[in-house]
Each structure stands twice: as C-alpha cells, then as structure tokens.
Amino acid sequence: QISRTSAVILLIVSTSLVALCAEFLVSGIDHLVSNTPISEAFIGLIILPIVGNAAEHVTAVTVAARNKMDLAIGVAVGSSIQIALFITPIVVIIGWILDRPMSLYFNLFETVTLFASAFIVNFLVLDGRSNYLEGGLLCAGYVIIRFVLLY
Known part of the structure; x- marks a missing residue:
C-alpha cells in the first residue's frame, strides 16, 4: 500500500x-x-495507434481469452471513442493555446475511412457477440487501410 x-x-x-x-x-x-518511403499518414494512422494503445490491446486480448467478450469489446471500442471524442479535441485546443496550427479537418480518405470503420464496428458489435469471422473481417479492413496508406 x-x-x-x-x-x-x-x-x-x-x-x-x-x-x-x-x-x-x-x-x-x-x-x-x-x-x-513511409508516409506521415501511414505512421499517424497505422503505427502510432498500435504503439499508443498497446496496453488496451493486451487487455482486450487477455479478457477475450478468458471468454469475457463484453469486456473485450468494451475496452476496444471505449478506447477508440475516448480518443475520437476527448483526446483529439483536447489536443487541438492545446495546440491553439501553444500557437501550433492544428485543426479537426480531415481529408476525404480519412473521413471515408473513419465513417466506414465506425459503421463496420457498429454493425458487428450490435448483437453483443463475436466470432472468428467477424474478427477476420475487422482485420481485413485494417489490412486494406494499411495497404492503401502504404502506397
């Protein structure tokens, strides 16, 4: 103690x-x-989120392995919602205070990717259960976004 x-x-x-x-x-x-040849978009949308949310990833996998899917989905989705609705606007406000140019403007690709990701996740967690096929679909979507950003 x-x-x-x-x-x-x-x-x-x-x-x-x-x-x-x-x-x-x-x-x-x-x-x-x-x-x-790695772009800033690839680093910002793929590498940094993996590194920055490593603790949440480990927690979600650990509780999913114990067959507590509600908690695993809650950790994964809750972390994403926290970043989208709290951290990002706070970073923009802090940027304004520090006189650093920051905005919530996203280009078309980022906006479409965010909308499609949110739609797919919402559709898959609607029933509160998950299986390997749904997890595979989410991983496939992630890989597609990764390859589009890489090239």
Missing part, C-alpha cells in the same frame, strides 16, 4: 517520462519520413 502523496508523485514522474518519450518519438518521425 502506498500513500496518496507517493501515488501523486509517481503519477507526475510517470507522466513526465511519457511526455519525454513522446517528444523523442515525434522528433524521430520527422527523420523517418524524410529518409524512408
């Missing part, structure tokens, strides 16, 4: 280390884009 003060200090230190790692990650992306 740790005290409240120790927990707050640990939270502040951990947040600072995560911010430092994020700064290194962002500076590394510029170098990666300039020296390889």
Whole structure:
C-alpha cells in the first residue's frame, strides 16, 4: 500500500517520462519520413495507434481469452471513442493555446475511412457477440487501410 502523496508523485514522474518519450518519438518521425518511403499518414494512422494503445490491446486480448467478450469489446471500442471524442479535441485546443496550427479537418480518405470503420464496428458489435469471422473481417479492413496508406 502506498500513500496518496507517493501515488501523486509517481503519477507526475510517470507522466513526465511519457511526455519525454513522446517528444523523442515525434522528433524521430520527422527523420523517418524524410529518409524512408513511409508516409506521415501511414505512421499517424497505422503505427502510432498500435504503439499508443498497446496496453488496451493486451487487455482486450487477455479478457477475450478468458471468454469475457463484453469486456473485450468494451475496452476496444471505449478506447477508440475516448480518443475520437476527448483526446483529439483536447489536443487541438492545446495546440491553439501553444500557437501550433492544428485543426479537426480531415481529408476525404480519412473521413471515408473513419465513417466506414465506425459503421463496420457498429454493425458487428450490435448483437453483443463475436466470432472468428467477424474478427477476420475487422482485420481485413485494417489490412486494406494499411495497404492503401502504404502506397
């Protein structure tokens, strides 16, 4: 059992280390884009979400392996909703405060991809159950988006 003060200090230190790692990650992306054929869109829509949500992925797979599909779907969908409806607008507001150009403008491909992904996920989780075919459909959609962004 740790005290409240120790927990707050640990939270502040951990947040600072995560911010430092994020700064290194962002500076590394510029170098990666300039020296390889990988696009910023591919990094931003494929690589960063996988890395950034690794904890949620592990949690979802772990609870799904224990046959708690409601919790697994809740973790996966809840994380996506949190990022779309909370984190993205907060980042834009912080960007405005720091005088960094940020907006919620998405190009046509990103908008269509987001709409199609949300539609497919909504359709598949409507019954509250899942099977390997539905999971395969979601993975296939992800691979299609990946290849379109890569080329």
